[in-house]
Amino acid sequence: MTGIHRPLRDPAVNAVIEKLVAAQQYPAGDPRNGLERDPHEYSDYGFSISPEQGDLIYLLCRGIRATRTVEFATSVGLSTLYAAAAVRDNGGGTVIGAELVPAKVAAARRNLADAGLADYAEIREGDARVTLRDLGGQIDFALIDGWLGAEPSLAREVIELVAPHLRIGGYVLNDNAEPDFLAWIRDPANGFVSVALPLHGGTELCVKAAERER
Numbered sequence: 001m002t003g004i005h006r007p008l009r010d011p012a013v014n015a016v017i018e019k020l021v022a023a024q025q026y027p028a029g030d031p032r033n034g035l036e037r038d039p040h041e042y043s044d045y046g047f048s049i050s051p052e053q054g055d056l057i058y059l060l061c062r063g064i065r066a067t068r069t070v071e072f073a074t075s076v077g078l079s080t081l082y083a084a085a086a087v088r089d090n091g092g093g094t095v096i097g098a099e100l101v102p103a104k105v106a107a108a109r110r111n112l113a114d115a116g117l118a119d120y121a122e123i124r125e126g127d128a129r130v131t132l133r134d135l136g137g138q139i140d141f142a143l144i145d146g147w148l149g150a151e152p153s154l155a156r157e158v159i160e161l162v163a164p165h166l167r168i169g170g171y172v173l174n175d176n177a178e179p180d181f182l183a184w185i186r187d188p189a190n191g192f193v194s195v196a197l198p199l200h201g202g203t204e205l206c207v208k209a210a211e212r213e214r
Contacts, residue, residue, distance in 0.1 A: 006051070006055060007055055007059055008054075008058045008082065008086075010085060010115075010116075012114075012115055012116050013081055013085050013115040013117065015115075016111050016114050016115040017051065017078065017081055017082075017115075020078045020081075020111065021051055021078070024048060047075050048076065048079060049078060049079045049143075049145060049175060049200065052200065053079075053173070053175065053199055053200055053203060054078065054079065054081070055082070056173065056197075056205075057079060057082040057083055057143065058082045058083075058085060060141060060171050061083055061086030061087065061090070061140070061141050062086050062090060064140055064141070064170065064171065065090050065140075066083075066086060066093065066141045066170075067087050067090055067091070067092065067093030068093055068094055068096070068135075068139045068140055069087065069093075069094075069095045069096070069139060069140060069141040069142065069143070070095070070097075070098075070132060070135060070139050070141075070142045070143075070162055070165075071083065071095065071097050071143040071144075071145070072098045072143070072144055072145065072146045072154070072155075072158045072162075073097075073098055073099050073100065073128065073145065073146040073147065074097035074098060074099040074104065074108050075099065075104050075108070076104055076108050077097070077108030077121075077123075078111075079143055080097050080108060080111075080112060080117075081111065081115055081117060083095045083141065083143070084112060084115075084120040085115075085120075088117060092120070093120065094120060094121065094122055095120060095122070096121075096122050096124065096135060096136075096139075097124065098123075098124050098126070098128035098131050098132050098146075098158075099123060099124075100125075100127060100128070100147075102125060105125045108121075128146065128158050128161075129157055129158065129161065132158065132161055132162060133161065135162070137165070138165060138166075139162070139166055139167065139170065140167060140170045140171075141170055141171050141172075141173075142159075142166060142171070142173070143172075143173050143175075144158055144159055144162075144172060144173070144174045145173075145175035145176065146158065148178065151178075151180045152180055153178040153179075153181055155174060155178045155181040156180040156181045159172065159174075159181060159184060159185065160184065163190065163191075163208070163212065164212070166208045167208070168208055168209070168210065168211070169207065169209075170207070170208050171205065171206065171207055171208075172185070172194075172204075172205075172207075173203065173204070173205055173206075174203065174204040174206065175200060175203055176202070177196070177202035177204055181204075182204060185204065185206050189213040190213075191210040191212045191213070192206045192207065192209065193206070193207055193209050194207070
């Protein structure tokens with residue numbers, strides 16, 4: 001990342017981001033592809049977004065003056081750093097993160113503290129389908145990037161949970177392009193418009209244009 005222009009200019013945050021990117025590793029195959037695999041067995045692997053996706057998160061959140069965002073899943077907090085830096089730079093706010101694996105929750109909190117962003121994030125430990133039921137109000141941005149699996153995917157279940165809380169004009173970024181997530185988000189009745197971006201093997205950028213048809 002050194003020498004590449006990045007929109008996020010905080011040296012302390014960028015130092016933690018660079019450390020996490022350098023430490024990223026993936027086991028053979030894709031263990032997330034199937035609910036029969038136990039996420040706790042991969043607590044040493046930080047399945048995270050790419051820096052390019054992180055730059056996009058930061059820019060989107062700055063552009064819409066986001067103060068409240070949500071993400072599934074937090075992992076070791078790489079995506080959280082970008083969103084938390086954005087809400088801080090917008091004047092303050094909170095990133096609500098959901099992470100199932102306790103070791104990753106602890107790692108994310110350490111990374112946020114090291115970056116000076118601990119006051120701008122709330123990491124909720126447990127199943128996102130439970131921990132994200134109550135978001136405490138309207139949100140501006142959502143990242144959907146959790147464990148892959150059979151349909152209905154967790155992405156589909158979480159977006160249906162989160163979408164009613166997203167404000168008109170708010171964004172959703174999806175990393176894994178799960179087919180049932182795409183089918184839901186591209187259905188005009190659900191109020192979104194979206195486009196596929198050539199980032200990280202497939203990224204769907206969505207904006208909430210209207211409330212869901214009843």
